[in-house]
Amino acid sequence: MSDALNQQSLEKGTRELAARDADLAGIVQRLGTPPLWPRDPGFATLIHIILEQQISLKAAHTMLLRLESHLGVLTPSSIIEAGNDALRALGLTRQKSRYCLELATRVHCGELVLENLADLPTEEGRRALLKVPGLGPWSVDVYYMTALRKPDVWPFGDLALADAIADIKGLEAHPTRDEQTRITEAWAPWRAVAARLLWAHYLDARGQLG
Numbered sequence: 001m002s003d004a005l006n007q008q009s010l011e012k013g014t015r016e017l018a019a020r021d022a023d024l025a026g027i028v029q030r031l032g033t034p035p036l037w038p039r040d041p042g043f044a045t046l047i048h049i050i051l052e053q054q055i056s057l058k059a060a061h062t063m064l065l066r067l068e069s070h071l072g073v074l075t076p077s078s079i080i081e082a083g084n085d086a087l088r089a090l091g092l093t094r095q096k097s098r099y100c101l102e103l104a105t106r107v108h109c110g111e112l113v114l115e116n117l118a119d120l121p122t123e124e125g126r127r128a129l130l131k132v133p134g135l136g137p138w139s140v141d142v143y144y145m146t147a148l149r150k151p152d153v154w155p156f157g158d159l160a161l162a163d164a165i166a167d168i169k170g171l172e173a174h175p176t177r178d179e180q181t182r183i184t185e186a187w188a189p190w191r192a193v194a195a196r197l198l199w200a201h202y203l204d205a206r207g208q209l210g
Helices: 007-021 020-032 044-054 057-071 076-089 094-109 115-118 122-130 137-146 159-169 178-186 191-205
Strands: none
Touching: 007 020, 007 076, 007 191, 020 057, 020 191, 044 057, 044 137, 057 076, 076 094, 115 122, 122 137, 159 178, 159 191
16 A cells, blocks of 8 residues: 555645645644544444444444444454344344445455455456445445545545535535536545545534544
């Protein structure tokens, strides 16, 4: 992962973005370099991202802790051995239970080798993940941003980012996908750094930036 974001490249990307976009510069002036928010690459992080879909981060974290408390280390084997009934009993919806079991089965049988993703071209790796039911573009992009720490990924469909863009750009509504594409193209090759700045802005506005 030679191109993975680290603290040094995060700071470099932050400086470059602030120099070319006055709205992002305003965030930097108030909050400084954003958190890296790294995650460990692998199966457990993908399970966590599945849990985060369509619920608050706090609720997803609570559910993750519940899984870990009952199952121990989250591995394909521990999820498969638990099965649908146990996962449902721990609070997973029918859909998320199925998604977790699908992911566990594909990793367990070797159909999906997560350790190889960092060395694959990004689009090839994304296609491999997108074949798994429950891993849509947002989930895959968040994994590439936070676990593989690719510097130029933008997670379309992230409502917090859409809200933050509308706020700093003075838009009357959330930007459409086409509008986000146009706006974020100016932030390449640091779109994942811009996303972190905007997440920091969003959380700070709600008193949630730790």
